[in-house]
Amino acid sequence: MADPSTSPPLTRASVAAAHTLITPCIHRTPVLTNTTLSHLASTPLSVSPSNPHPSHPTIRFHFKCENLQRIGAFKARGAFHALERLRASPTFNPSSGVCTHSSGNHAQALALAAKTAGIPAHIVMPSISSPAKLAATKGYGARIIPSGSTSSEREAVVAEVIKETGATLIPPYDHPDIILGQGTAGLELQEQVAPTKLDAIIAPCGGGGLLSGTALSCEGTGIKVFGAEPEFEGGDDARRAYYSETGERIASVKTLTIADGLRTPVGAIPWSIIYERRLVAGMYAVTEDQIKAALRLVYERMKIVVEPSAVVGLAVALFNEEFRSMVEKEGGEKGWEIGVIFTGGNVSLEALGKLFAE
Amino acid sequence: MADPSTSPPLTRASVAAAHTLITPCIHRTPVLTNTTLSHLASTPLSVSPSNPHPSHPTIRFHFKCENLQRIGAFKARGAFHALERLRASPTFNPSSGVCTHSSGNHAQALALAAKTAGIPAHIVMPSISSPAKLAATKGYGARIIPSGSTSSEREAVVAEVIKETGATLIPPYDHPDIILGQGTAGLELQEQVAPTKLDAIIAPCGGGGLLSGTALSCEGTGIKVFGAEPEFEGGDDARRAYYSETGERIASVKTLTIADGLRTPVGAIPWSIIYERRLVAGMYAVTEDQIKAALRLVYERMKIVVEPSAVVGLAVALFNEEFRSMVEKEGGEKGWEIGVIFTGGNVSLEALGKLFAE
Numbered sequence: 001m002a003d004p005s006t007s008p009p010l011t012r013a014s015v016a017a018a019h020t021l022i023t024p025c026i027h028r029t030p031v032l033t034n035t036t037l038s039h040l041a042s043t044p045l046s047v048s049p050s051n052p053h054p055s056h057p058t059i060r061f062h063f064k065c066e067n068l069q070r071i072g073a074f075k076a077r078g079a080f081h082a083l084e085r086l087r088a089s090p091t092f093n094p095s096s097g098v099c100t101h102s103s104g105n106h107a108q109a110l111a112l113a114a115k116t117a118g119i120p121a122h123i124v125m126p127s128i129s130s131p132a133k134l135a136a137t138k139g140y141g142a143r144i145i146p147s148g149s150t151s152s153e154r155e156a157v158v159a160e161v162i163k164e165t166g167a168t169l170i171p172p173y174d175h176p177d178i179i180l181g182q183g184t185a186g187l188e189l190q191e192q193v194a195p196t197k198l199d200a201i202i203a204p205c206g207g208g209g210l211l212s213g214t215a216l217s218c219e220g221t222g223i224k225v226f227g228a229e230p231e232f233e234g235g236d237d238a239r240r241a242y243y244s245e246t247g248e249r250i251a252s253v254k255t256l257t258i259a260d261g262l263r264t265p266v267g268a269i270p271w272s273i274i275y276e277r278r279l280v281a282g283m284y285a286v287t288e289d290q291i292k293a294a295l296r297l298v299y300e301r302m303k304i305v306v307e308p309s310a311v312v313g314l315a316v317a318l319f320n321e322e323f324r325s326m327v328e329k330e331g332g333e334k335g336w337e338i339g340v341i342f343t344g345g346n347v348s349l350e351a352l353g354k355l356f357a358e
Numbered sequence: 359m360a361d362p363s364t365s366p367p368l369t370r371a372s373v374a375a376a377h378t379l380i381t382p383c384i385h386r387t388p389v390l391t392n393t394t395l396s397h398l399a400s401t402p403l404s405v406s407p408s409n410p411h412p413s414h415p416t417i418r419f420h421f422k423c424e425n426l427q428r429i430g431a432f433k434a435r436g437a438f439h440a441l442e443r444l445r446a447s448p449t450f451n452p453s454s455g456v457c458t459h460s461s462g463n464h465a466q467a468l469a470l471a472a473k474t475a476g477i478p479a480h481i482v483m484p485s486i487s488s489p490a491k492l493a494a495t496k497g498y499g500a501r502i503i504p505s506g507s508t509s510s511e512r513e514a515v516v517a518e519v520i521k522e523t524g525a526t527l528i529p530p531y532d533h534p535d536i537i538l539g540q541g542t543a544g545l546e547l548q549e550q551v552a553p554t555k556l557d558a559i560i561a562p563c564g565g566g567g568l569l570s571g572t573a574l575s576c577e578g579t580g581i582k583v584f585g586a587e588p589e590f591e592g593g594d595d596a597r598r599a600y601y602s603e604t605g606e607r608i609a610s611v612k613t614l615t616i617a618d619g620l621r622t623p624v625g626a627i628p629w630s631i632i633y634e635r636r637l638v639a640g641m642y643a644v645t646e647d648q649i650k651a652a653l654r655l656v657y658e659r660m661k662i663v664v665e666p667s668a669v670v671g672l673a674v675a676l677f678n679e680e681f682r683s684m685v686e687k688e689g690g691e692k693g694w695e696i697g698v699i700f701t702g703g704n705v706s707l708e709a710l711g712k713l714f715a716e
Contacts, residue, residue, distance in 0.1 A: 303703040345661040353711025
C-alpha cells in the first residue's frame, strides 16, 4: 500500500488539489433538481400512532448524479486520485501494477484508472461474483484473480498476488488519497449550485470514504454534512457508534441490506474525520422499505437509473422524521437547500426486477 | 374534434410556429451522446449463416431524451399544441373542456395541458388499465370515465361524453395540430446538435404522429428521416405498407409487442406525410429480443429510464443489417451523425422486472 504518511493533509485545500489532479480523468457529472421530489419532501408525512405530529420542513434538493460518473459510480474519483498520486512517487514501479480486492464499484474504478495509465491491475474477486461484474471488470483490461468470499480468504489471495507481482495495494476507502479523491464530488456540487448556497449535504456511508471526503470538502464553508445508512441487520454501524457513549468505531458488520454498497463497516481514517474531528453533523438510518420507496421515486419521477445504495440519503430526507424535524427547526420558513449525492447506478435489470417483483 | 381544415399547413415553418407556441409549456429535453453505444453501432455484427458478411457502418448517436419531457414522454408537445390552437378558436367554449380516449401517455399529456389551461379534461380509459396509469392521469386533475377495451366500446363512451359535456375531442395522433406539436422534438434536436449537422433521424412509428412531425421538421434540410417499428405479430404495419405494391395504409393491427406504445396502426394524416409525400426515406423493423437488448444497453450504459417503445429506433441502428448496410454505403468512411428520439420513460418497475426475469 502507498504509505499514507506521504499523503497530503486531510483538508479542504487538499480536496481542491485532488480535483485539479483528476479533472482530466473524470466526468463533471450533472446536478439535477426535481420539483416533485422537493415538494414531496416539503410535505408532512402521514399522521400515525408512532408519529402523531409529523414535522413540516421545507426542502429543495440538488442531486449530484455520480450514477453518470465513469464506471457508473463516484469510486472513479478515488481510484484515479490514488493512482495519480502513486505514479508521482519515486519508489513506485509502474510495471508491477496495482491490486485490490472488491466485488463492486471500486474494482471497476481501479481497473479503469490502471488501464488509462497503462499499468497492470490485479483484482481479487470472490468466485461467486456475478458474471456481469466479472465481465465489466475484465472489460477494463484487469486481470481477475478468483478467491473465496470471506475477508480472510480474500486477504490471503491479495497477499499472494502482492508477493508474486510486487503490485501496490489500493484499498477501497481506508486511505487518505482515496478519501481526498471522493471528496471532489462534494466540491463540484458546491460549485455547480452557485450562486445558490447549500445548507447541507447528505452522503451515504459504507466504508466512509465518500462521507469523510465530502465532510472535508465542506470544512469552513458552513455547509453541514450528514451521513445516511441502512438500518437493516445493524448496517447503521457508523450511526450507532456516533451516538454511543464511547464513540468507538464498530469494526465488524454483517448485513444483507439491499443497499449492497453500504454493507461494510466504516474505516478507521474515515471515522477519524466523521467522528473524532466532528466534521459530520449527524448520522441517520432508514429501513429497506424506505430505500425501495426512494428508489421507485427516482426511477418514476427522475427517469434515471440508480443503485439501491445511491438513494439512502434521499430516503433519509424523505422519510426519517428525526432528520426532518431537525431541518424544520434549523431551516425555518425559508427552508434548506440540500445536496444529495446519488453515488452510483450499477444495478442489473435482473436485480431490479427481483426487488420490485409483485 | 377541432376542424383540421383550420390547422396551419403541414410544413417545416408550421412546426417552427408550433414550437414558439408551446415553448413556455414544455421542457427543452437534453440531447445526450454515448461513446460506448456509438462504438458498438460502429462495430460489425457477428458473422452468422444468415449474415455471412456483416456491414461496417460508422455511426455517431445523438439521443433526444423525451423520456425527460413533462409527463415522461413527447406526447406533451402535441397535447399542448392542440390545446393552445383550440383555445385560440373563437368557437371553442373552454368550460366544456376536452376529451380523448387513451390508456397511455396521451391521456396524461392531455390531462396536464388541460390542467395548465384551467380547462376540464374527460379521459376515457379502459377499466382494465393499470392502477398506476389511472392514478397518474387522475393526478393531473382529469376526470376518468371507464370503458370496455375494444375500440368500438371506447368510441361509444367518447361519443356519450361529448354529447353530455360538449367537450372537444383531441385525438392522439391523427390531427394536424398534434403532428405539428410532435415535430417540435425533431426541430429542437437539430438546433441542439449544432454546429454538428445530422445526416439522419430515426423515430419510432406507432400512430405516426411523431414520425410524420419529425419528417416535416426535416423537410428541405437534407436530413433523412427513418421510421422504426416492432415486427412482432405484424406490428410493422407502416413498413409493410410502405414497401407494398399499392402503398395502401394498413388500418388495423393486433399485436402484443413489448413496445406497447407502438401497437396502433399508422393514422391517415401521418401516412400522407410519411408515404404519399415521401418525407420518410425508409421504414425498418426489429424483433422483441432486439428491443430488449437495446433497452438493456440504455439502462446499463446510459443510466436513464426509458420505456420499451422508446428504444426501437436505437435497436434498428444497432441490429438491423439492412439499415446498417445502407448507412455504410451512404455514409462511407466519414459515417453518419444519427439523431435518435427516445420517446418516453413511463414504465413501471414491475413491468421492467417481468421483462428481465431470469
